[in-house]
Amino acid sequence: MADSVACAEAIAAFGREHGEVFEVWIEVDVDGHRSGIAPEDDLLIAVGKVLQAGGMHVGGVLAHAGSSYEYDTHEALVRVAEQERSGCVRAADRLRREDVPCEVVSIGSTPTSLAAEHLEGVTEVRAGVYVMFDLVMHNVGVNGMSDIALSVLTTVIGHQEEKGWAIVDAGWMAMSRDRGTQRQKRDFGYGLVCSENGEVRGDYVMSGANQEHGIISRTGEPDREIVRRFPIGTRLRILPNHACATGAQHPVYQALAGDGTVETWPRFYGW
């Protein structure tokens, strides 16, 4: 990030030119996963000072411990959560000690937000998939299967009996192309099959997906009884690998209340 200082200078120059005081947050790299400035890096202070001297307002620091997705034990998640918390708090403390105000200390990631033993010094937790959960998070050890709140409702439209396939009218355009469980401890294909009322149906997954078609089959030995098990017209619910990606394939959520009523919730595009 050798150009972070140049970038901060450019932001400040642009703000001054337009008579604006921008509120700027500095991203902290707590795990070497993607981007940001490491908590102990001198660059952190240099960027904060340049923004402040340029008349901008340093509003806070933020981090996202993306590496937490790579673990699957509670102990490891507790460790990453503490690394995220302490790194982000440390960055804020270093800025404050140099008289750069830094009000917000914001951390994220669903696994760490649930595993953190305490949040001392943190002022904001941003967690996303947290509200829905999914199969990736299940593999990480974050949620139970019955905690997953998002599913895609689909209908069986055909079979390839000799292959043990049921064909459904939802493919990757409905599920997304996210194969997040592919390298995890259990690969769920494009999703795990439940009955219409949400009960997991053993080892059936969406093992393959074309744009508008999904292939339902049993993990391991093909099910020669699939035509009788899931006849044409059977409605199935598919739990997603990654709720964020699956949600983004649809314009609205159909939200089911406990009493069975359905509300339509619009969702926004983009990021």
Add this chain to the structure above:
Amino acid sequence: MADSVACAEAIAAFGREHGEVFEVWIEVDVDGHRSGIAPEDDLLIAVGKVLQAGGMHVGGVLAHAGSSYEYDTHEALVRVAEQERSGCVRAADRLRREDVPCEVVSIGSTPTSLAAEHLEGVTEVRAGVYVMFDLVMHNVGVNGMSDIALSVLTTVIGHQEEKGWAIVDAGWMAMSRDRGTQRQKRDFGYGLVCSENGEVRGDYVMSGANQEHGIISRTGEPDREIVRRFPIGTRLRILPNHACATGAQHPVYQALAGDGTVETWPRFYGW
């Protein structure tokens, strides 16, 4: 498809019950790739007869030679195209010989629609990605790089200089999770990098993608000059692996006319 006859019976019964004559098309399996009834299968006639006897209208047959995506030579595509055409026409002929009317003979798939040497007996060609083209189709040998009409415009927002990375503000939520080139002759990661005006920038690809961030790097040896090559603020266009999947991540297309004017085209959700 042992239950195809039962399904045809159910359609006919439902239609009669509601006083409707449904127009039904029969899917033909021309390459054993996914679903449909093989052209020579007795089931084809059985299904057609059941629909007709039940008072429904057999409107046509349709096929999609999905296996064409697996090839990358013109000769192979010509062969698959002819297999798709002849199989679908054969199915229609067999139905007609049994006095089951079958007006439409519909085939699909972008590679075969462009490779077909003739379309005798075909009444409709359904080709999708055909209108945009993409890197998957480039690898199949269907289109040149400059034929790709869809790209995602993004901005460089940071770097990891020692890794040779530029970070951009478009991740898989902008590109889709489609990694269709992964097992093809050239793997383009999440897309190929072009300058803002559409020129391919050598061997730079979106080598990794998080939800809202993309990682741009050079294939092979890391580019230690990446900060100077693509400074913060640089706008890049990313060509997609799969135009259908990338388009579906966005609510509208920004269509650029030859004279530089931009029109906004809405796109529909779903399938």
